[in-house]
Amino acid sequence: MIEIVDIKKKFGEQLVLKGVSASFEAGKCNLIIGKSGSGKTVTLKCLVGLFTPDEGAILFDGRNFTAMDFLQKQVVRQEFGMLFQGTALFDSLTVEQNIKFPLDMFSNMTEPEKIERVNFCLQRVAMVNTNKKFPGELSGGMKKRVGIARAIVNNPKYLFCDEPNSGLDPKTSLVIDQLIKEITIEFQMTTVINTHDMNSVMGIGDKVLFLHEGRKYWEGTNAEIMQITEGELFDFIFASDFLKDLRRRAKY
């Protein structure tokens, strides 16, 4: 479980996070949604330790991450897996080397054991026989799958996904969403996904946190979100007049 307690983050004079609190449960897909500039990415970067909040605390199963020194954070980070928006695969390494990297760096597994684990992860994301390919030879959807495989190779307790569907077609997006959902349940990870894709919200949003102007505006499930009829969240979900009209017709 991850808890964030009243975190605030300032860049220069601009207060980007104005006191956000939330909790994310294990075995569930926890989605952070919001308009561009609402503070989603800053929240996610605070969670993984790329930014340090100016105030507040982040707790990973009760361990106060914000109060830790660099070395202590390094240990906790070995329990993290992250899927980046642009996948952040290492260009100079093959798919196999990319996925194997966390094992090479942190595990005491033998080489055959590592290869077996890599192949298991590749099979899990339906990317068998791509071991020797380089990231440059893969499509966007394939890169995302490899990114997921790399994120789960170390059996992480916490999985973070930054815009997992950006740049993907709707069908591939659904496949990636489903994959994230499945591995979250299978490995009982605490998954936090940063997105503004409403298909993801409706498909896998066990818990949804809506940020607006650096504050938590709404929190609930994907079923509850459809009951919203007005306000900032309504405008966000049904952004176009067409969708607003469709929603009103569905209501009556």
Added chain:
Amino acid sequence: MLKIFTSFGEYLLLMKGIFAKPEKGRMYWLETMRQCAQIGVGSLPIIAIISLFIGAVTAVQFSYQLRSISLVPMWWMGSIVRKSMILELAPTLTALLIAGKVGSNIASELGTMRISEQIDAYEIMGVNTKSYLIGPKIFASMVMIPMLVVLSVFLGILGGWLAGLLGGFYSSSEYARGVTDAFKGYDIFIMFVKAFLFAYIISSISCYKGYLVEGGAVEIGVASTEAVVMSSIVVIVVNFVVAFLLL
């Protein structure tokens, strides 16, 4: 002025971050070997060609000037080429060439990794990116650049010999006499002092410029250029300081 102090402070903090216990020694070793191949072996052809011709042109230029002074024996040419190569030309020219080739390469590689979030990916995995990405580059430079300088000295002397033979300025035995005459080990000491200092300057400045890039493709280009320009300037200044203090 404040910006200079801020940048210097950032540079010092970055250098401090390198000295951390490696997560896994074998991975650091492999990365260091990869960097040695890239920095050392990759620079071999250009250093070899340039050193050979610099030695040759030094011999031709000095021979041209010394021929008009009949009091100076031509066997001195070997000594002149040797001293020039050891004390000045090999360390400085190698450093400037490496600053252009390797410095820009390091800055753009790290810059691209920063922009494409690869450095963030390493950090989130729990890797100390300062020590894993920068440490091996600096260490590999400090191992390989002095080796390149030694090679440059030998090839420069060889170039001087070939140029003398081709131009008929002196015989092989005259040149060999000059090369071995009044040899001082202290010159080699100065050459290595310069080589180690230049290696550190080029690699650390290039890493600093690349690691802290913010923005996009344009900023990577700017960082790469700045790495080369700043490394070259600092190398020239340090070259003077070392010569002034040690000679």
